[in-house]
Amino acid sequence: MYCVRKVTEDLYWVGANDRRLALFENIHPIPEGTSYNAYVLMDEKAVLVDTADWDVTRQFRENVEHVLNGRNLDYIIINHMEPDHSASLKLMRELYPDAVVLTTAKAVTMMKQYGLTDENVQVVKEGDTISFGKHEFTFYSAPMVHWPEVMVSYDKTDKVLFSADAFGSFGSLDGRLFADEVNYQRDWAEPARRYYTNIVGKYGPQVQKLLQKASGLDIGYICPLHGLVFRKAEDIAYIVEKYDKWSKYEPEEKGVLICYASMYGNTEEAAYMLAARLCDKGMSNVEVRDVSNTHVSYLISSAFKLSNIALLSVTYNNNLFPNMANFVDDMARLGLKNRKFAVVENGTWAPQAGSVIVKHLEEMNGMTLIDDKATITSSVNENTAEVIDKLAEEIIASMI
């Protein structure tokens, strides 16, 4: 049975939600599910904008058929060829063989790689325009937001930006479609940040280029491929501002992410001591996370949000604890920069973890170590309490 929503007079959301998928890209937990957004424009020509993941093809197909109401499909715009949006393209082309696919040259190469024909495909380039009747679309390339073939499409008539992965979010829509139907800042900013930072975070400079292009457009709606649609000026301004910060790797807030790797609770104790000393001194915007039971995607999201990061790790196999190593590696892989770090190592006979972290930080861009690494030997005592107190002071001083 169909389940669609109207975006504008002529535009329909024909996507679907998926709460059965545990891991997005088979790596990032999505306890609140995800949506795969696709849209149908009903003009003199009927136009499908992107498709959906194979997991939701039945729903997606029923939605498209309902909106078309017996009409043929004239065009399929493919803004992004990643399979979470293009897996149902094969079926759409079987159902509507006359529909012309509009996409980038790079996407055509990918279509063939994914076993699709390149027949009946029209390549569009930067700035190309096509009229579908009342609605005129312009296409803009957006390479590496998040794959190289990506483009975004802009409907000048209704001022709709189809933004591909940009401005998306984790989370099932659950009937809502618009950001103004939820408390976006309270409930959706975090999943949007976790989505952006882990999926697109590496490509900040490319996102900046897209923001620059978008700034020249009069945008009334942003229709992303995941998450909510933005239609109110204040919601559009909010998410654009967040994207500007995230893609420049600028922290959103002064605050401290304290991540610890602890085997028997001693390093953990130091983490809580550091948090308490920070709060004593007036910095209560602290997040304490155990890297052993917090998926790294959440750590990355918080690392993008906050100005300071404290890493406390036990030494393991004469090296860094594996979960902490994964977090540090992931920050490097995503190109995070401009953060201030405090490092505490623990070890019973040969503490090494701090030196390993410091070496990694030195290899990253714009990372500052705000003090020498601190060392705990087995458990915290009066001396280490003093060291941690001093560290808290220096962290706060670094924020001024």
Ligand code: FEO
């Ligand atoms: Fe939602 Fe890059 O695909």
